[in-house]
Amino acid sequence: xxxxxxxxxRRNFVKSSVITGLGAVIATGYSSAISxxxxxxxxxxxxxxxxxxRNTSSMPGLFPGKVTEIFHANSVNEKKxxxxxxNQMLTKGMLELTGTKKIEKAWAMFVKPGxxxxxxxxxxxxxxxxxxxxxxxxVISQLEKSGIDKxxxxxxxxxxxxxxxxxxxxxxxxxxxxxGTECKDDKGSFTDETGKLxxxxxxxxxxxxxxxxxxxxxxxxxxxxxxxxxxxxFSKICTEMADKIINIPILKNAGASVxxxxxxxxxxxxxxxxxxxxxxxxxxxxxxxAFPPIRDKVVLNIVDGLIGCYQGGxxxxxxxxxxFNTVLIGTDPVAVDRIGYEIIxxxxxxxxxQKEESPRGRAFLEMAERLELGVADIKKIDHKKIKLA
Amino acid sequence: MxxxxxxxxxxxxxxxxxxxxxxxxxxxIGLENYHIVYSNYYDGNSxxxxxxxxxxxYLEYGFTGLLVEEINYKGAVIKCEIYKMKDSxxxxxxxxxxxxxxxxxxxxxxxxxINNYQVQLAQGNYYISLINxxxxxxxxxxxxxIASKFSNSIxxxxxxxxxxxxxxxxxxxxxxxxxxxxxxxxxxQALNYLENISDFxxxxxxxxxxxxxxxxxxxxxxxxxxxxxxxLAFPGIQFEKSARVKLNKGGYRMAQKLNDHLVLQAEGKxxxxxxxxxxxxE
Numbered sequence: 001x002x003x004x005x006x007x008x009x010r011r012n013f014v015k016s017s018v019i020t021g022l023g024a025v026i027a028t029g030y031s032s033a034i035s036x037x038x039x040x041x042x043x044x045x046x047x048x049x050x051x052x053x054r055n056t057s058s059m060p061g062l063f064p065g066k067v068t069e070i071f072h073a074n075s076v077n078e079k080k081x082x083x084x085x086x087n088q089m090l091t092k093g094m095l096e097l098t099g100t101k102k103i104e105k106a107w108a109m110f111v112k113p114g115x116x117x118x119x120x121x122x123x124x125x126x127x128x129x130x131x132x133x134x135x136x137x138x139v140i141s142q143l144e145k146s147g148i149d150k151x152x153x154x155x156x157x158x159x160x161x162x163x164x165x166x167x168x169x170x171x172x173x174x175x176x177x178x179x180g181t182e183c184k185d186d187k188g189s190f191t192d193e194t195g196k197l198x199x200x201x202x203x204x205x206x207x208x209x210x211x212x213x214x215x216x217x218x219x220x221x222x223x224x225x226x227x228x229x230x231x232x233x234f235s236k237i238c239t240e241m242a243d244k245i246i247n248i249p250i251l252k253n254a255g256a257s258v259x260x261x262x263x264x265x266x267x268x269x270x271x272x273x274x275x276x277x278x279x280x281x282x283x284x285x286x287x288x289x290a291f292p293p294i295r296d297k298v299v300l301n302i303v304d305g306l307i308g309c310y311q312g313g314x315x316x317x318x319x320x321x322x323x324f325n326t327v328l329i330g331t332d333p334v335a336v337d338r339i340g341y342e343i344i345x346x347x348x349x350x351x352x353x354q355k356e357e358s359p360r361g362r363a364f365l366e367m368a369e370r371l372e373l374g375v376a377d378i379k380k381i382d383h384k385k386i387k388l389a
Numbered sequence: 390m391x392x393x394x395x396x397x398x399x400x401x402x403x404x405x406x407x408x409x410x411x412x413x414x415x416x417x418i419g420l421e422n423y424h425i426v427y428s429n430y431y432d433g434n435s436x437x438x439x440x441x442x443x444x445x446x447y448l449e450y451g452f453t454g455l456l457v458e459e460i461n462y463k464g465a466v467i468k469c470e471i472y473k474m475k476d477s478x479x480x481x482x483x484x485x486x487x488x489x490x491x492x493x494x495x496x497x498x499x500x501x502x503i504n505n506y507q508v509q510l511a512q513g514n515y516y517i518s519l520i521n522x523x524x525x526x527x528x529x530x531x532x533x534x535i536a537s538k539f540s541n542s543i544x545x546x547x548x549x550x551x552x553x554x555x556x557x558x559x560x561x562x563x564x565x566x567x568x569x570x571x572x573x574x575x576x577x578q579a580l581n582y583l584e585n586i587s588d589f590x591x592x593x594x595x596x597x598x599x600x601x602x603x604x605x606x607x608x609x610x611x612x613x614x615x616x617x618x619x620x621l622a623f624p625g626i627q628f629e630k631s632a633r634v635k636l637n638k639g640g641y642r643m644a645q646k647l648n649d650h651l652v653l654q655a656e657g658k659x660x661x662x663x664x665x666x667x668x669x670x671e
Contacts, residue, residue, distance in 0.1 A: 124441045220435035256577040315443030318506035358577030
């Protein structure tokens with residue numbers, strides 16, 4: 001596996017951190033939480049994450065609590081996304097978010113030449129419901145205009161093969177590295193000749209999210225999880241390969257909740273996730289993002305709401321897939337998720353799928369706010385709306 | 390070494406084939422002149438490999454295996470997802486939670502739902518989803534033809550729904566829920582009193598509009614779970630045979646014990662007729 005020169009270890013993370021601020025939340029040992037219903041939940045090592053002081057890139061980033069929502073009526077036509085419209089939406093949104101007049105200046109606030117930039121997409125639901133090729137092309141085009149070398153950009157997710165199935169191929173993105181933590185070889189095997197999973201080489205055992213829930217998998221499932229036990233290891237894509245991450249999830253529901261910025265990062269960056277869905281879904285979404293490889297590297301969130309879904313997610317169920325014709329942009333993943341949550345909730349009510357709002361649906365946002373990752377209170381969010389066409 | 394590797398591969402492919410239960414496929418329904426573009430089988434928890442977190446809902450209902458066959462038939466590309474569930478109720482349940490704004494066809498025997506881009510079918514232990522890319526009328530017809538062949542091949546009758554008048558009248562909207570994930574999808578407010586009850590199932594009739602209540606028939610594993618529900622759903626209220634509580638958002642939650650593990654509940658704005666039904670047994 002290729003490693004970039006910007007390797008980040010647990011030790012140099014501590015060295016590079018600015019030791020300020022977070023003294024009050026530093027704790028030792030593992031903590032357990034109380035669920036909304038008052039029952040104790042499994043303990044996690046979130047206290048470990050909070051030991052690391054923040055730096056200037058840490059969430060919620062340069063614009064806490066600010067979200068730009070761009071709507072373009074002609075961005076999707078007959079399931080086809082207009083690259084031109086998306087480019088326009090991205091430009092307007094970036095300028096509005098940053099308050100600059102030139103798009104190069106806007107991008108320069110987040111990334112600079114020489115840095116390795118990882119674009120975290122979501123290809124989980126196949127061609128029907130994944131981050132669109134068009135929005136990623138628009139981001140890459142603007143990054144290049146802002147001086148970022150193509151060789152320093154990579155598209156990534158957990159599953160390399162899903163990236164390819166969703167259209168993230170060398171053909172569509174010539175010269176851009178496309179990589180995943182879980183991967184197969186040319187013959188379709190997850191393991192090498194010795195039976196070792198290729199994915200094992202791609203996780204960083206220095207960085208892990210521990211939760212008191214045991215992951216046990218059958219032989220068919222293990223390649224998708226990489227390891228069993230109580231640790232979920234961070235991908236080396238986050239800890240070593242990328243200096244900065246631009247998060248590009250798709251606007252999707254997950255039951256009465258949403259799977260947007262925080263979920264895309266949390267479940268996309270670690271191994272052994274199967275065990276975390278049942279009791280710790282909300283906690284995982286919030287807590288994994290509080291670990292430095294995510295918290296201190298994700299500089300921008302761009303939600304692809306051109307085509308999304310309001311029910312049946314995170315899988316693709318065509319009757320619930322709709323054109324939202326929207327893009328959300330912000331540095332604060334919690335605030336962006338809160339606005340996305342609102343869009344999906346309104347659509348669910350409109351379609352008579354949900355009658356009333358369930359506080360459980362946004363519990364992960366409140367957890368994330370308590371971890372100082374962003375603003376969950378909708379009244380405190382600076383929500384700018386732009387309508388195009 | 391190479392020989393051992395080859396034997397190993399053979400053994401793996403043999404075991405994989407052996408592990409696959411007899412799942413219905415496109416070949417078995419008698420479809421002719423089609424071409425398989427893609428095919429994969431997912432067993433048990435490996436469903437996470439296909440749909441990541443979306444798998445939990447299927448696993449909660451009780452999932453045996455999924456065969457995905459993407460076929461090219463009469464010039465149309467159709468993705469056939471053939472889910473074998475643990476029983477017919479599980480198949481109906483997963484179908485019921487995913488149907489929306491359905492059209493129907495007399496050519497399909499089982500519970501089904503037709504949309505422009507998808508035909509869904511629940512029959513016997515199978516939940517089948519046929520997805521097309523274009524939504525064109527001609528492609529919808531091709532999907533319907535395939536769905537009809539699946540329906541004829543399964544040949545099993547539909548599941549029995551509970552004998553409650555409202556359920557019978559609106560059986561095309563009835564949802565079967567078998568756990569917290571499904572509940573969170575369609576009736577999240579009920580998690581307030583059911584989240585910590587480990588084994589329950591529910592037949593749920595959603596409200597058509599704000600003037601109607603959600604009506605549900607909840608089956609608990611035992612009487613102690615039923616007692617836990619009554620405490621959480623009707624805190625501080627004596628619950629012999631029936632009870633009601635006024636909701637903060639307006640309307641009522643009313644329930645009636647049908648036996649020591651079965652409860653009929655209505656939640657929302659409850660009309661006179663329904664109210665009377667609950668009150669007669671108070």
